[in-house]
Amino acid sequence: MLKKTAVVIAGIFMAMLVSAVMLPTIADAGSGQDSGQDPIKLNYANFPPAPTFPCVQMEHWKEEVEKRTNGKVVINTFPGGTLLGAKNMMDGVIAGQADIGCLCMAYQPGRFVITNATSLPLGLPDAKTGSLVLLDLYKQYKPDAFKGVKVLTMFTTAPANIMSKVPVRTLADIKGLDLRASGGAAQILKAWGANQVGMPMSATPEALQKGVVKGLFSSLEVMKDFKFAETCKYATVTDTVIYPFAVVMNIDKWNSLPKDVQAVLDGLMDEQAEWTGTYMDNHVKEAIEWSKEKQKVEFIILSKEEKAEWDAKLTSITDKWIADAKAKKLPGDKIVEDIKMLKDKHSK
Ligand code: DTR
Numbered sequence: 131m132l133k134k135t136a137v138v139i140a141g142i143f144m145a146m147l148v149s150a151v152m153l154p155t156i157a158d159a160g161s162g163q164d165s166g167q168d169p170i171k172l173n174y175a176n177f178p179p180a181p182t183f184p185c186v187q188m189e190h191w192k193e194e195v196e197k198r199t200n201g202k203v204v205i206n207t208f209p210g211g212t213l214l215g216a217k218n219m220m221d222g223v224i225a226g227q228a229d230i231g232c233l234c235m236a237y238q239p240g241r242f243v244i245t246n247a248t249s250l251p252l253g254l255p256d257a258k259t260g261s262l263v264l265l266d267l268y269k270q271y272k273p274d275a276f277k278g279v280k281v282l283t284m285f286t287t288a289p290a291n292i293m294s295k296v297p298v299r300t301l302a303d304i305k306g307l308d309l310r311a312s313g314g315a316a317q318i319l320k321a322w323g324a325n326q327v328g329m330p331m332s333a334t335p336e337a338l339q340k341g342v343v344k345g346l347f348s349s350l351e352v353m354k355d356f357k358f359a360e361t362c363k364y365a366t367v368t369d370t371v372i373y374p375f376a377v378v379m380n381i382d383k384w385n386s387l388p389k390d391v392q393a394v395l396d397g398l399m400d401e402q403a404e405w406t407g408t409y410m411d412n413h414v415k416e417a418i419e420w421s422k423e424k425q426k427v428e429f430i431i432l433s434k435e436e437k438a439e440w441d442a443k444l445t446s447i448t449d450k451w452i453a454d455a456k457a458k459k460l461p462g463d464k465i466v467e468d469i470k471m472l473k474d475k476h477s478k
């Protein structure tokens with residue numbers, strides 16, 4: 131009995147010895163996943179539902195990162211506010227509740243003052259231009275608001291338009307109308323005389339359904355992605371302001387990443403901004419076609435005279451923003467001038 135036990139123990143010992151000798155050879159055979167090392171896992175939180183553009187860009191980024199790091203990094207995505215919601219995204223990432231988070235900066239105008247200047251009525255024509263302008267502005271000013279995080283990319287929506295259950299053809303039609311908008315765009319609806327109701331996009335489907343609002347102000351891809359075209363049979367084309375977004379990472383997590391992984395993520399920053407802007411612009415066109423053909427939505431084009439009246443109501447918004455920025459010791463005039471210059475540069 132004793133002899134048998136000794137043989138078994140010796141056998142186990144031999145097996146351990148063999149595997150210890152073999153291991154370095156296996157580890158030498160490859161890198162990343164092949165080495166048998168556990169991949170670096172990163173959690174990425176997003177607030178709206180999976181089919182919407184902030185989540186589409188998230189899945190695209192995940193694929194690119196996993197491909198370019200050769201499996202060394204795995205990204206676990208959490209759409210639909212399952213890890214962090216629209217309003218606690220930034221603080222949740224700072225606290226480490228998620229490694230990465232996608233936030234709509236326009237929902238917190240007082241917190242992201244400089245980058246939110248891109249949502250002033252300055253005529254940014256589309257999401258691609260908006261995204262490149264925003265990213266350049268961020269790099270130029272490196273705002274304090276991002277001190278506690280690593281910025282991975284930024285991008286914007288296409289310009290906002292009115293989607294509503296009732297037709298809005300004139301300023302008289304919009305007067306007192308309950309319309310949803312959030313952040314910077316809220317002042318625009320107010321300037322046009324609407325009764326502005328503030329809430330993040332993720333809360334809008336329910337508000338529309340329950341009749342809390344009669345419509346919303348946003349980029350038009352939501353007509354298809356949230357199926358708003360089923361209830362909002364009118365769209366008034368104002369092409370007014372874009373909404374800026376940021377993707378941020380917990381700073382300690384960033385600092386813990388190997389240099390080669392950091393290089394891959396940094397290398398994606400500009401590319402991702404351009405990819406997302408282009409995706410958004412194309413998707414808006416698709417959503418318009420779908421809304422017209424399948425949902426019989428009427429697209430209302432304002433006459434030149436009417437549009438001039440609408441635009442005239444907005445001129446004081448930028449002046450007020452500049453004055454407020456100056457009060458916070460920020461160079462408000464220069465920021466606005468820089469956005470205009472960057473717009474010319476990127477819309478060529
Ligand atoms: N226009 C902003 C941001 C926005 C536009 N499309 C989507 C889709 C999902 C979430 C946010 C947004 C807004 O109205 O909230």
